[in-house]
Amino acid sequence: MIQLRNIQKSFGNQPVLKGIDLTVKKGEVVSILGPSGSGKTTLLRCINFLERPTEGEVMIDDITVSSQKGSKKEILTLRKKTAMVFQQYNLFRHKTVIENVMEGLIVVQKNSKETARKLAMEVLEKVGLTEKANAYPVQLSGGQQQRVGIARALALNPEVILLDEPTSALDPELVGEVLEVIKRIAEEGITMIIVTHEVSFAKDVSDYIVFMDQGEIVEEGTPTVIFNNPKEERTKRFFKRINREAGILESNLSSVI
């Protein structure tokens, strides 16, 4: 179980997160939606302390790391229990696909090279990239790179995978393959927190939806409740705008076709 308690974060004196409380149960997939600049990325980065919160604490299983007192060692333990998938993939450029996946297995989890290679191959199988195992990241398409990013996270068998807009840097025709992979691992019961703008994907894959605006959680609940029956004005407006944009996109497409 993952629990965030009163997470606050300011950059300078600009508050970006204003006290976030969130509980994610084991095996749950939680999607965070919200307008640009609402603090979604920051929240995700606070969970593994890539960004140290100004206030509050993060609890995963038996360990609790608090914003101020969290020591280097505690943060490291926290990071060993989490993994992250980045918007810009951030694959290690100087390592091949399989080396990217093996890196954490060897350096962090102290597996032998052979074990790591075996485990990595299994994970690559899951994301459908075994034949690219010896390619370098630059030789892959964006979609393939992101699937390696997911494999790198998955290989570590973390308590939770944090995904920050995993498909928003991708060309539209490559989004599908990545969402497909995420969906598949969601069905395996891996806990995930996903920041995404893909509303229909979120509806499809999530057990729980969190809607954020201006550094706060405005509304949260099951997808059925949030999408069909939002209570808050801000949530309604957000979905209305999203739908309108989607509509425009579709009409544009149809006019092109």
Added chain:
Amino acid sequence: MQIDIPFIFMALIEIFKALPLTIIITLVPLIIGFLIGIGITIIRIRKVKGLYSLANFYVSFLRGTPALMHIMLIYLGFPLLIDKLAVTFRWTFQSTSIPILLFVLMALSLTAGAYMSEIIRAGILAVDQGQLEAAESIGMTNFQAMRRIVFPQAIAISLPNLCNIFIGFLHTSSIAFIVSQKELTGATNIVASNNLKFLEAYIAAALIYWGLTIISEKVTALLEKRVTVYNRGGVI
């Protein structure tokens, strides 16, 4: 004007025998300087208290003064220091028993350290911040992330600069002749004055340095291809 072409060939052979010393005076400082450079870079990036301004001054001063000064300061100053220490600690050791070469190597190592630290720092800063974050997100310590992910990429990025500094130090090593080292330039000087054929001797020396430089450039081009294999066809 008369140029004794056969003498140039003779001089080439004679001078070339001094190559090992030139290589030593080039490579040893670069290797030690590389280590110093890493240390300085860590201090500067981590902003280590107390050492930070000292490191900045070291880099600025050594880059701001001619290498000749470094050699002379160490060559003249270090023996004084040693002798003073010898007196205080009652060593029987005398500074005159230290070969001059050692002072040259020390001085140029300090010089190289300053230039290296700039190269390494630039390389590290050129590595995408996301690489470090990705490494830390999978639970690596900052040190592991730097050593395994950031540093190798920084070195690959720095390769052209490292080649330049190698060529630079190959040429700088010629200054050592001023403190009577018999490396390429020192040997040239001897060949020239023994035979009173200065122009020919220096033409020979120029040819040797020129050849060495061209070889270094070719080797770097090869290395660059290998090391940055992961960049092939990709944008940086």
Added chain:
Amino acid sequence: MDITLIFDFFPKLISYLHITLLILVAAVAIGLVIGVVIALIRIYKVPVLNRLAFIYISFMRGTPILIQLFLIYFGLPALLTLVHIDASRANPLLFVAITYGLSCGASFAEIIRGAINGVEKGQAEAAYSIGMNEKQMMVRVILPQALVIAFPNFANSVIGSLKDTSLAFTIGVMDMVGRGNTLIATSLHALEIYLTLSMIYYGVVICLEKGFSLSEKKLQRFEGSLSAEK
């Protein structure tokens, strides 16, 4: 060692700074002329000359300044005897200025060429697209942008040359270092003298760096205001 001696030596040595700076200014001036010519030859790939320019640059990049200095010092008078000029008594400053000028010329040529090639291709195309001819395109569009690109490298190169001037004494030039060496012979305080020399060099380098970085900011502001106008 006697630190207070530095105060004695400082005025004696700095009174020779102008020689050092003279060498630098002469070298940069000669270097700029050579650099521009060579860069043009290489950019326009003038037949034969392009090849020669390439060899010249490769040679200057491939040999230590010290060796170049000796080559000119011994070689130039020998060459001049062919046209019956006796240069054996010429002021060594002349040889130094020529050597450092040739050396600067080679680096400046590469810096200029790199900067011109470094200007985005689209800029030239845009200039042609609004009907400029090649010269207008070069002068009005490419060169101003190339200048900004070239400037930091140019500054580095000049500072490098200043440090190189410390070797001029090897052919008997009476600059700061040359003067320092005569002082050593009479005073036997070599360490203090080299300390003083280092301080002077460091001071000059710091001043040059400050000056260059100010000019660079000016240049870039000029760039900024240009783009703001557009």
